[in-house]
Amino acid sequence: MEGKSIISGTGFAGILSGVRRIVIAVHSHPDGDAIGSGAGLLHFIGETLGKEAVLTIPDPIPDNLSFLLEGVPHGSVLFHHENPEETVSAISEADLIVCLDMNAFNRSGALEEPLAASGAKKVLVDHHLNPDSGAFDIVFSDTRVSSTCELLYRILMETEQIGHDASRLPHATATALMAGMTTDTNNFANSVFPGTLAMASALLAAGVDRDAIVNEIYRTYRENRIRLMGYLLDKRLCITPCGVAYMILDKETMSRFRITEGETEGFVNIPLSIGRVRMSIFLREDEGFFRVSVRSKEGTSANSLAMKYFNGGGHELAAGGKLFFPADIPSREDAAPYIVRVTGVFFEGK
Template identity: 50%
Template sequence: MISFDASLLSRLASFMEDARQVTIAIHTHPDGDALGSAEALRCFLLQEYDVAVRIVSPDRCPLSLGFLYDEDSVIVACDRPDATMRWIDGSDLIFCLDINGFGRTAQVEPYLRKAECRKVLVDHHLEPEVRDFDIVFSTTEVSSTCELLFWILLSVPGSQDVGDWPCRSTMSLMTGMTTDTNNFANSVFPSTFEMASMLIGGGGVDRNYILSKLYSEYRENRFRAMGDFLQDKLKITDKGVAYAVFRAEDWHRFGLMEGETEGFVNIPLGIEKVKMSIFLREENGVFRVSIRSKKGWSANLLASRYFHGGGHECASGGRLRYPEDIADRCAAEAYIEDVTARFLQEFVS
């Protein structure tokens, strides 16, 4: 079990009791941890405090995670900017989940900064921007934001019985933790197993249902694209860096939807000689970058130095821009090979 400062928990309880309208903000391209923690908190607040609460997502949520949320509970900022602004302006409490600062909320950022209400951060990434929040719960010693939120809610006075929580909250917490650990393969702590045991035993979570939704209901398109990724796109340098670049035309060729390349970056880590894996996806004139590494090699450091990003020690993300970082979109592969060779040489020395 993870413990927290009693004064922080008391302030949090007071904030929730006083609130009448709540915004739950998550990052761009939301994943299972962001959506799972947001939906879990939304349902918990509805049951325990009877407040008006909406999730604000900068862009559309993956259809593969549609079982986690109701469309009416999420305001998608890229589709409804005016509604986003009005909801945040009318909120007296804002939660930011699975982000270390407002910068990861894209076009929602100015609305969050302008808001004069109370703000709470719950996150498991490095370097939280603590000055922007009234209360901060942040640690890297948990598997996910879902896990951190689980222990926070369990510690709030009056909510210590997981069996009394909404079923949708417990299911969403288990789902987000499962996706962020790659089904218990990465970033797992003793507290993670304790959380899972409590959710299944006391919270009545059907883990088989979650696994089926997450891993057994993909469209055929994903597997066609995965075959191309493995057969033609994947390259491995003599330094042990695996990388692949999916350009916009590849995305359209396979008719992919948001979230359908999720997990591709993890696959090459199963190769013995691979130390790091990098996956680039072109979108709107920029490459989104996902980096994973084996223990002892810092994905976070590589992302922060060369890809305008960061995250966790072994799992990070970023951006590669053209013409700012590379001359044009065709130079992505050469850039990866150059910077990773220099990075690994520096890392070893």
């Protein structure tokens, strides 16, 4: 447990009920957990508390998550990349801001400055290591859960309105929380705790259609993604003597396969299925930097590597960061030797 953890959710609904303008904010390059918890809370505030709220999102979401935002009240979701002024003013005029699935404002890209500057009361609900507790008035933080969706589920269950009866959750909230938990556990492959399965069980009993969720998330990809995946695994996957697998996706290859950024989600996990691989690193080129994803097997800290060498962090076994050129490496061609060198130091101390 991290920071000033307040694990009881009993006061949560009261905090939301006592204010007028509520804004929910999620991290940049939002994943299923960010959108699931954001949409889930939005529906809870609307349907259970009968109040309005606005979900602010810094940049586009992957297509396979768009079903989570169908059915939200008109005007209740603001994307910064589409509507920067309205998004920023919602944040600056808010009385209360709930930040989800991020441990600090600097995970939220374009929302960082408005979030930091806003005079609103700030609440954090998150499951990453090292929450920036000082920046928030109320912190719900626990790393021993699968996802922010699971932590939010626990908090909502403790509210008077829900009273530990999952069937009282709005159906859309239950669906969104199940979806976010499913993506953060990689469909129950990692970070599964007893509470995760208890949550899944209760939500299923409450009528959530998990088959439909799994279909939306994992069976709606474009052919291009699968072709690129095949190409990367065949031509680009390298494995160092230390058992570090890495793949580097440059811009030219992205445009050759006509791939958008969200479509590489999950690629980093694949090499971990190789027995001798203990860590997998995936780099995707952006403007002047690589976006870095790191995954590791038990006993190896993806978080330490990402913090030390990739300007990032996250969870023990799943972390992310950035590698800038020319600040960290002279040019983009130096990414591969950089990975080989720093992981060599990381594992062998040489």
